[in-house]
Each structure stands twice: as C-alpha cells, then as structure tokens.
Amino acid sequence: MTPSKGHNKELAERAYRVRRNAVRMGEVQGQGYIAQALDIADVLATAYFHAMRYRPEDPNWEGRDRFLLSNGHYAIALYAALIEAGIIPEEELETYGSDESRLPMSGMASYTPGMEMSGGSLGVGMSIAVGMAMGLKRKKSDSRVYILFSDGELDEGSVWEAMMSAAHHKLDNIIAVVDVNNQQADGPSTQVMAFEPLGQKLEAFGWFVQRIDGNDLDAVVDAFDAAKDHKAPKPRIIVADTLMGKGVPFLEAREKNHFIRVDAHEWQLALAALDEGRLA
Amino acid sequence: MTDRAPPPNDNGFVPLDLDQLREMARINRIDVADMFAAAGNGHYGSCYSCTEIMTALYFSVMRVDSRNPERPDRDRFIFSKAHAAPTLYSALIRRGFLPEEWIPEYETKVGVKLMTHQSRRYQPGVDASGGALGHGLSVGAGMAVAAKFDRSDHRVYVLLGDGELHEGSIWEAAAFAPKHKLDNLVAIVDRNRLSVDGRVDEVLPLEPLADRWKSFGWDVAEVDGHDLEALVKVLDVPRIGGSGKPLVVIAHTVKGRGVSFMEDVRSWHFDVISPQQDAALRLELSEPLK
C-alpha cells in the first residue's frame, strides 16, 4: 500500500501485515487506538524489519536494541509489530484486551514479551530512555535505544527535562521517533498547545533532527539509516508527520479519530481496504 | 530616566533616577547582608546576582502601592527563585510594605516574619509564596491570563534562576504563554551560570538559550543584569498594545556581584560568613557599584 521505490517491497509487505494485525485486534474489542496504529505502521515496520537488532526467540537477549513505547496507548500498534516479528505468537491476537491476556490495552512490561516499559502515563518514556542509554554505554554495549512517543507528549515538561539530559550526556545511542499526527484527545495538537516550530525547538535542545513524511517508507528507511550513521555525538530524533488511519480511507477521513469505535461490519471493510492498497 | 512619568496611582511614588537606583541597589545588598548576619549564613551569591533586577523593578518599573498592597491593578512580581527572597524583603521594606525592624530578626527564632523563602502568609506585598523551583512561570501565566480577561493593564514579572530552567514545568509554561499571547508577561532569567552543584551548563547545558525561548515563541532580550539603565528600559514593556508575545529577558549576571571574594564562586550560593568576611563585605559595599 505504501508507495515504494522498489527496494522496500518487502518492508511494504511487513507494514501491510502490521496494519492487518492491528485491525484484527481492534475487531476483537470493537474499538481502540486503531488510527494511530495505522499511521505508525510504516515506522514500526522499518524499526523491526530494517533497523533493529533482536532475537525473536529470545526477547530478553542482552545484545538487543531496546524499543520503548512511551505512548502506552499505542500498545495495539506495537503488539501488531511484535506479532509480525515472531516475538508474540499470532494466535494471541485473539486475546487482545481480555482478562488473562498478555496483550492488555495499555502496554505493560511485566505482561508482554518485547515490551520494555509500562506506559500509560504520558511523558515518562524519554527519561527512561536516557537512563537505559546511559546504562548501555556504561556497559560498553553497542545496542541502541529506540523510543516512540506522540506529539501530544511534547506538552509535558518532563519530556523537555529528558531532552536536555540526553543531549548533555551525548547519548548518540538514542533514536527517538515522535509521531506527529496532529491529533490528541482534545483535538488537533497544534491547537491544544502550539508546538511548532518543532524542528527548531529540538535543535535548540541539542538533538540531531530529521523531519520526514512518516508514511513514505523510503523516507523512513533513509531517516533510520541516517540516524544510525550520523557522526555527531548527539541523540537523534526523527519527526515523522503521519496520517491518522493511513491505509484505510474511511478512517483517514474521520474527523475525530483519537479513540475510535468502529461498527462490526466496518472491520471487514477496513481489512479489504488494506488488501486493496497492498495490491496497488 | 527622569523624563519618565511616575507610575499612576502609586501612592505618590516617584521612580528613582539612575544615581538613586545605584544607591538603592547598594542599600539592598547591605540589607541582605544584615539579614544574613542575623541568621549567620545565607544565599549571598543568589541574592547579589539579582539585586539590580529587583531594584529596577521595585524602584522604577513596577506599579505597586504600599498603602493598598492587594490593589487589583498592581503589577505582579512572582519570585520563582525564592531562595533569594531577602532581596525582595529589602525592596518591600524600602518601599514601605514591611517594617525595617524585621531585618535583624531574619531567621533568628520561631515565629519571625522573614524566613528563607517569601510567604504571602506573613509578608504584605508578596504576590506568591515560593520555595519550590519551577512553579513561578505557571503561576505568573495564570495571573496574566486573568489580567487579559479583565482587560486590566497591569503586568506580571517572573524572576527565574537559570538553573531553574532545568525543570520541565518551566517548559510547559513556556509553551503555554505564547499560545495565549501573553505580552503582559515578562520572564526574567537571572543568568548567573552557577547552581548549587556547579556551573549550570556543566550540570545540564542550557545553550543556545535564546534560541530555545525563540523556538517556543517568545520575544527575547539579552541584557547586562547589573546595568540598571538597561534593565529599566527593557523591563518597562508597554501596558497596552504590546507585541502579542511574552518577553523573556535573559539577564547576564555574576553570582555574588559586588563582593569581590564572592563573585562567581560556587560555594557562596549558600554559605556561613565569618566576622572578618562580613567586615570586608561592608567595606566593599560602602559605595555604589560602578
């Protein structure tokens, strides 16, 4: 579905499957943060199938790259990627959000293999990333810390405390991605609390910044590569502008899609829309 | 400065001219030294970096009224780096809000009116109690929102320490104020470059500081924080018809300014003073600073 210059055909297929997993989980509960899962699927596919180092059969392998989900309500998106990566068996998808499931609706480190932190309270992930990245450096590990957070989290002062720390400690092993879908609980993020010029702010706080279309797989791949290859001893951040509901036109068009309820019949329509995009 | 009209309805107060301001800054430093002498110790460095800022605000810029400390249209002053409260006490004493007799009682026994951090409970003229860092800009922003809502022409001044900018809550408020176009809000950063643990920028860097504030949507002015003339000029923002943006004044200062053995010395953030040192300090402060 995602336009690709060719060499990312395999990634495009991965992204399609991540989206598909997310929609199927949404169907189990009839609702969820589906639009976010769809917008961030290209980033997750690139992280898990291009950039990151991990062993699906051994999620706690010491040499792995860490992936922190600061925006815990995106758990459905990460589960979709973890399933595709073989870290979580696909059958468990049916248990999403039910009692006793390893896939609760908000991300919990103690429940889910591959989940590195318990999210839910916004604005705390970046501080954890700083600590982890310092620890890895101290251990002379070359593992990286990837962290995904949402544009709304930029309202939290704690994020800016952590931003200052990461730059100060030259944590070039952090690759952060901020999902700028410009949609938070109370409406368009820029209307709730203006955060632009975001690139300028992040640069002023000492980060290596790239801003991309987060639904252009080639751009995402290039950005991850550049983040890894960059020479300056700075933490790296990718500002990914994304489209809520990407890949399912009727969800893209929904005006208020922060947390969506989807009618029973629409889940099949959503899957069909994804299939259509995959062929195209 | 003599051509400036006095602030209206201000209990007849006439803004001081430059020489008078310099003398008042000297008195402020002596008052502070008297308080710390009573207590046996104090935040000398933190106070002396903002003496001129405080003097410019209370003796030239701000509209305050000692006969009616709570008058609704007074300019507000939020002292966010409240550990330098003795500079504020001196200003309030010399403007007639507080009695001079309180100075030798500072921190001496239970129940005295002046302690380390200012408190609305005990001191008329104080607009917000302080002591916890990182709070003042939010409180000031709330007051500025209310002033806009009431169409009042008063202004809100918030004095921040530079180390305080490490607090994330400051950046929450920094994002908030421009969105509400609070051009009646002036944040002053006392950029003395030292905090308790050392160089602020070695503990956690703040530069490029002006760019950071600009990127958050603020007007930025940089000034020598000991130049009274420059301070008065930059702090006296228009009461109406402002720029539509809040202003941050980055005041470059020297911690412990005015006392040679304290200047830019980390340990004088807070220290005990010996009788010999106290005598040397008073000798140095016998004349206004050049």
Added chain:
Amino acid sequence: MSLLDDPKRLGEHVADFRARHPKKPMRQEFGAIMLALAERRPDVFAVTADLMYATGLVEFGARFPDRLVNVGIAEQNMIGVAAGLGGAGKLPVVCGYAAFIALRAVEQVKVDCAYNETKVILAGLSSGLTYGVGGPTHQTYEDLATLRAMPNTIVIVPNDTVQAALAMDAAVEHPGNTPIYLRLGRGPEHVLTKPGDPFRIGRANRLCDGDDVCLVANGALTFEAYLAADILRGEGIAAEVLDMHTVKPIDREAILDAAGRVDAMVVAEEHSRSGGLGAAVLEVLEDGHDFPVARIGLEDEYPPIGPMPDLRHALGLSGEAIARRARLLLDRKRSRRGR
C-alpha cells in the same frame, strides 16, 4: 439458611436491589455541573490538561471559550496556572483525572494552592478503580493520602453524580482560601442522592439507623454499604450507614457518636487501606475504643486490569463483602463477650 449463606438467593437479592437504583455516568453529569456553574458565576474558569472531552467540557468550551484554559498535556502547569488565576481573583476549577492532580502535580497543589492560600477547586475524575481497564497509571488509590496529609486542604468524595453537584455548590460557596478536592468517578454508578438532599462540608449524612454495627463509606462504596445494610437487615443485624463524603475535615462527632452505641465498625473505600478514609476514622478513635474496626480497601499491591464494576467487586469492594465482614466482626465480638 441465612441470606448471606445462600449464594443463589443472595445473588438475586443483590441484582434486584441494584436494579432498583439506576445509574448515571460521571463524565457527562460533570460537564453539566460545570456548564451550570459557569452560567451562574462569571468568575469561574475551567482549567484542563487535554482532558476537555474526557471531563465533558465541550459545551462549556463552546459557550465560554475565554473561560476554558486548556494547557495541553502539562499537569504541573495546569495547577500553577489555576493558582495564578485564583490569585488574581478568579475561581478556577481544575478538571482532570485524579492521578494527574493528586500525584503528578502534587507539589504544585501543596505550594501554589494550599500553602499559598489560594482557593482552587480540584475536580479529579476517574479516581479509584473507575478507569479499570486503564491500569495502574490511570487508577488512583493514593490521592486521599497525599491530599489529606498536607495542611489547608479540603477533601471530598461525593457518592454519586447528584451529590457531586451538591458538593460543587458547597465548594463554590466555601469562604476559605483553600484548595478543595472533589474525588469523582468516571462511568455509570448507582444514584443514592436526591437533588434537595442536605450537604455540608465536614458533616456526614446518616443513610440508615442501627445500633449493632456502623458502616462508614464514601464515593461509590456508599451505595455498597447501603446495600450491605439491606443484606444485614435480613440477618437480624441493624446497621447504621454513614456517608462520610468529607474525608477532611472529618466528622468527628458522627464517628464518636456511633462509637458510643455500636459493637463494630466497618469502613469501606476505593482507596489504599493506608492513608484514606479508614485511616482518618482510626485517627478519630485513637484515644481508645473497645470494639473492632475493619478497614475494607485496596491492599498494598497493584490491582489487576479489568472492566468496571467487575474489578471493584472482584477486589472485595462490594455490598456482599461489607456485610460478611460486619457479621464476622459482630460474631467474634459477641462470642467473646458470651465467654
């Protein structure tokens, strides 16, 4: 067989009792409370941190855009801005979630509001377990402990949406320069209160009379205590039910009065057993009492995640559990006395 020992009959009885008390959701009702307040009081501001929809303020924002201050996801700033508005003579009502007011921004509540003697109404929705599926980050069982411990605060836990409106009115009229915390729920809960019912800050309401046992509760557990009293009646036990909606200042008189009559006391709350209502009741009784006091609340561990109200009941916060505990205390006490 007694009602409590007959699961089938008990289940039917409880289901019937619940059915007779319809439910109302807090979120929507709270929005209506705020709207009515804003119409009445031009000095009222709503301050929120990206929870305008979640606290039902959409209509408020449409009608009074100048008086809705949304600070974004920045809770410390939210409390500070509210304190600034209060300091400038406005009446700010912070509309947020209990966790973010009473935990994340608790220093701002202490310094900027309580210590600074600034009146701010803090409406903490989704308190206790009410955001069941949100997990421990969005459940809040520590707020009474934090806010009760700091001087110059008032802490109120209304038992339903109607009492929430009465409590809001009382908070608005309260003359003190004090932050007033209203601990509110989230989803639909049984409604016990009627619009004209009495409500005074610091004065408990007695919902049932009885001299055998006193059941003290607040919030949604008031209904459960009320249900427990109904069950106990079938056991021949007369239970007094005290709706202790104000945790601070607590109604010492009501507690000491009951203490002089009853043989046991059960305190039930949707809060940690440490530092909440149970602790406040025991503080009143610290000069000595010769009857058992049981505190029903949350144990010192993170509860599981699950939908409400099933989660509440699974953790023993139910009318049946309160009734059982009361009967057990009385049995023990009376058998000892018999010896």
